[in-house]
Amino acid sequence: MDHKPLRLIAAADSNMGIGISGNLPWRLPNEFNYFLSKITTVSDPGKKNFVIYGKGSAIKGNLSLPNCYCVVLSRTLSSVPENADYLCRDLPSAIQLASEPPLNEEIEILWVIGGVKPFEEAMKHPNCDQIYLTNIMAEFNCDTFFPKFGQDTFKLLDEFPGVPTEIQEENGIKYKFQVFQKVCKE
Template structure:
């Protein structure tokens, strides 16, 4: 099975709200650029990341991503959606897909970018080493929430390379980029 890093990335309000009626309830273009830059960054030409999202997540209409293969998780769809490369029934089958050639040679990082269930499953997987969670310092009327996670297993890193540490502000909304790193068990 794949030993590639498995990472989760999202933005959540003060109550861990991440969506409302299938959309993101805030408009923060710089925060979205940060999200986009993280999931599309690769170490060398010809390398790719595997980006996984649930069929109903707020990122379902995500544009085509450079340096990425897109995987939609669904038990009901019968064909690959227009904005994806692959369709898998669940997270374990997407991870198996990534462990087999040709993806096993090309993919360097696996990103889970949406859906409460994919987030929860990914954070419990042994290869999940980081959670990138932008802290939106406001409350929105959300109906979808980022799952709780063990803050002893994943600890907030005060400063992380490539991640701005100061509070950001856009459209009157303050937010802070955060990285939670998995603590190795001794």
């Protein structure tokens, strides 16, 4: 079976909050656009990425993600929801789907975009090499939180190709893009 990179991407506030009542706690279109246009949808010619999410983290609206297959995780759904390409019962099944014929030749990167359980499972998986985590530099009312991860396992990089290092500001809210790289243990 292929070992494809498995990566997380999220935005969290100062308390690691990521959601409220099933929605994002903030409205930051440029931040969202960074996630869509610069990260998850970028693949080599002829390749596609997997965008994997729990049922409650589907991207709202009629957005199609170029160069991506959308993979919903659910144990209760019996058919693939609208706007998704695949339905898997759990994260290992999604990883297996991407790693075996007929998709293994086509899939490049597996992006886990939420929610809590998929993040938790993905960050512990041996194929997980990076966490893209936008630091929203403010406090919001949240009921959903990004799982804790060991900063000795994932190291915050000073800079990363294609990722702006300067603090961004949108709608009066400051934020910065961050990439954590898994530390290779000898």
